Amino acid sequence: MGVMRIGHISLRVMDMQAAVKHYENILGMKVVHREGDETVYLKCWDEWDKYSVQLTISDSAGMNHVAYKVEHDADLDAIQQRVEAYGIAADILPPGQLPFCGRTLRFTIPSGHVMYLYAQKELVGKEVGTTDPDPWPDSLKGVGAHWLDHCLLMCELNPETGVNKVAENTTFFSETMDFHLSEQVVAGPDGSIQAAAFMFRTSTPHDIAFAGGPRAGLHHVSFFLDSWHDILKCGDILAKNRVRIDVSPTRHGITRGETIYFFDPSGNRNETFAGLGYLAQPDMPTITWTDPGRGIFYHTGNLEESFLAVHT
Numbered sequence: 001m002g003v004m005r006i007g008h009i010s011l012r013v014m015d016m017q018a019a020v021k022h023y024e025n026i027l028g029m030k031v032v033h034r035e036g037d038e039t040v041y042l043k044c045w046d047e048w049d050k051y052s053v054q055l056t057i058s059d060s061a062g063m064n065h066v067a068y069k070v071e072h073d074a075d076l077d078a079i080q081q082r083v084e085a086y087g088i089a090a091d092i093l094p095p096g097q098l099p100f101c102g103r104t105l106r107f108t109i110p111s112g113h114v115m116y117l118y119a120q121k122e123l124v125g126k127e128v129g130t131t132d133p134d135p136w137p138d139s140l141k142g143v144g145a146h147w148l149d150h151c152l153l154m155c156e157l158n159p160e161t162g163v164n165k166v167a168e169n170t171t172f173f174s175e176t177m178d179f180h181l182s183e184q185v186v187a188g189p190d191g192s193i194q195a196a197a198f199m200f201r202t203s204t205p206h207d208i209a210f211a212g213g214p215r216a217g218l219h220h221v222s223f224f225l226d227s228w229h230d231i232l233k234c235g236d237i238l239a240k241n242r243v244r245i246d247v248s249p250t251r252h253g254i255t256r257g258e259t260i261y262f263f264d265p266s267g268n269r270n271e272t273f274a275g276l277g278y279l280a281q282p283d284m285p286t287i288t289w290t291d292p293g294r295g296i297f298y299h300t301g302n303l304e305e306s307f308l309a310v311h312t
Helices: 016-025 071-084 165-177 228-240 292-296 305-309
Strands: 003-013 029-034 039-043 051-055 064-072 092-093 104-107 114-118 149-156 179-185 194-201 208-213 217-224 245-251 258-263 269-274 288-289
Touching: 003 114, 003 149, 003 217, 016 029, 016 039, 016 051, 039 114, 064 149, 064 217, 071 092, 071 104, 071 114, 071 165, 165 179, 165 194, 165 208, 179 292, 208 305, 217 245, 228 245, 228 258, 228 269, 258 305, 288 292
Parallel strands: 003 051, 064 114, 149 208, 179 288, 217 269
Antiparallel strands: 003 064, 029 039, 039 051, 092 104, 104 114, 149 217, 179 194, 194 208, 245 258, 258 269
16 A cells, blocks of 8 residues: 555756757657646656656756556545644645646645645556557667666755754655655764665665755656666767766666666766666665776776766
């Protein structure tokens, strides 16, 4: 019961035509609905709900909100009680307030990011169907991302003032929605500062992650690919299309994932992520990293300052 998985992310983009071209032709998503020139909805071929990415036109890049799907409609009421008992206001919205969804629960997490929960979204099905399906559709474009996998949110962290929204988010997600902490990065001479946290509700190493910085924002939104070979091919496709690559193909120590990072035309950082990493279970001991360079970029062990400093 409760939260099952990430449902969608709503992104602000500054050039809708360029953004749609990127998410269609580079990531391989499909446009499923448009609201004039202001909002576009897209899904990946291996997803069955109506959409997983909502693009909205804006004068700045970033994230409007992130939404997660719960198993039962009654879970929304139960989680609302827990969120309000925690001390955060939460509103139940009527069906349709969140497009193509039933009732939704809306609240702002401690780091300042807006989050929605919903139990029902219009079902459209996978592109390969559910009867004797092929392993992939013939219509794939670009890297052919399977599904929206996770996002990493930047959270205010200031040891001098004692503000640590990474730790606050970790506690909030654990106590109100039963997320589990798979891995963390700690800092400070005694390791008492939680600088990053990776949390899950499925059996993958992370369904959401938080990292500390000077201000709140979106670090990246990640899409799943099958294998290391697909990550390398993604690099080729990005280079062929002159997409700005942030980090070339490499491996994470954290989550053991295989990765490449790049930017959409508005500057929102994307990731394609492969590898199961390990089976995450609620009774698994939390993995702690004291070396963030090795944790984030296992091969080189070097963490470029811009990787955490640059975000939307």
